[in-house]
Amino acid sequence: MANLVKPWSRSGTDTRRPERRARWWRRAVSRARRLRLRTRIILAFVFTTLLLSALLSVTVFAVTRQNLLNGRENDALATVGFNASVVNRRLSPDIESEALQNLVSTLATPEGSRPVLRVGGDWFQPSFEFEQGDINERLRRAVESGSPARMRYRVRDKPFFVVGIPIPGHNASYYEATPLDEIEDTLGSLGILLASAGGGVTLASAGLGFWASRRVLRPLVDIGEAARSIAHGDLSTRLEAGADRELIALTDSFNEMVSALQDRIARDERFASEVSHELRSPLMTLSASVEVMNTRRAELPERARTALDLLTEDVDRFEHLVEDLLEISRFDVGTAELDLDVFNVLELVENAVAATSTEAIPITCDPAAARVRVRADKRRLVQVIDNLVNNAQKYAGGATGIFLRYRPRGIEIAVEDAGPGVDLDERERIFDRFSRGRRAGERGATTGVGLGLALVAEHVRLHQGRVWCEDRPDGRPGARFVVYLPVAAP
Structure with a gap:
């Protein structure tokens, strides 16, 4: 029996598709590497579960569909073969049309099946839900050429399994259409059930991945927090042994x-x-x-x-x-302590410059900074100004100006010079102890021992502030040392 299948072909091949897929894959991998490790673990759980559930769902759906269709088709083939033999025995040259119609109506067909009989040029069917015009043209040509054939297709948006058997001795052919809508509904319900189960399992795997990643990464997070605490000077930090051997x-x-x-x-x-x-x-x-x-x-x-x-x-x-x-x-x-007092920053800077520098250094202050009062240690801040001014004197020919600027929640004190400046790779190391930079021998006849800026950094850190070195904002040669102090520090 011929199993008629509609031909399918691909017109042409796009040679650029593999290259586009490779580029897409490379971009996807690059984006995945930028994700956090915990996120990657959770996504690995989700994608693995999704892939397995999809594979299992497709397999179950395909096997169930094939079994249901095979069972229904085998039953239909057996019934069609029996009914065709009955029709073949009952046909005779002098049989009347009414008898043929009664013959088709009395055939033992499964519930819902629609028989259609052709004798010569006449068609007989007990139901108008499936008529001779609903028989596929390819199927009819195959049967009329003398070969049994079968085909699955849709008639008025309903699925049918149609089998045709020729009866050559009487120039007749017998067709029987078995509806498949019940199987289609069953498969639809099964698909929804499998999709819901897969979604639930995927969500459960996401929760499992979150729990597993948290448990696996918790020791690493503890080690990172302990290392960060140690880096900030808390050497009493220790890790707990925990229950994992x-x-x-x-x-x-x-x-x-x-x-x-x-x-x-x-x-x-x-x-x-x-x-x-x-x-x-x-x-x-x-x-x-x-x-x-x-x-x-x-x-x-x-x-x-x-x-x-x-x-x-x-x-x-x-x-x-x-x-x-x-x-x-x-x-x-750890014995350094702050002797806190509330005072005006501009007055402190003016007094410090007058007491520590023999040359007049211009001081520029914006109106907001002129009114700022901080709670800090006067002695230490005076030493900070003194060390920055002396550093400019030793290495850059003296400070060219001191600038006070108000910032959100703090104030900046900047000391500028007109020296050769500080290289980018030295702007952090210059605050290390005994560090004077590669140009120390070029900046002045008198050189220090490299503790002045280290003390500045320690004093500022004790006030919960920051200090850094940068280029002058006006683009001229020289360095700019900036101290940032929180207004309410500490």
């Missing part, structure tokens, strides 16, 4: 590393503090001796006075170094 070794190693780091830093801090304190006594003796020698300077020969000047300069520099080291050690051991 696989993470005990990692937790113990991390805690041991932090303990070793804390001990090492504590030893270094104690060493620097003790050395600084031990240096004060001989330094005081040396300073007193130099002062006594300066009182008898007129009695010394020329070469001795030159040596005394060099000694005085180095002792003074050494004294500043020891004081800076002691101040740094207070920050390291």
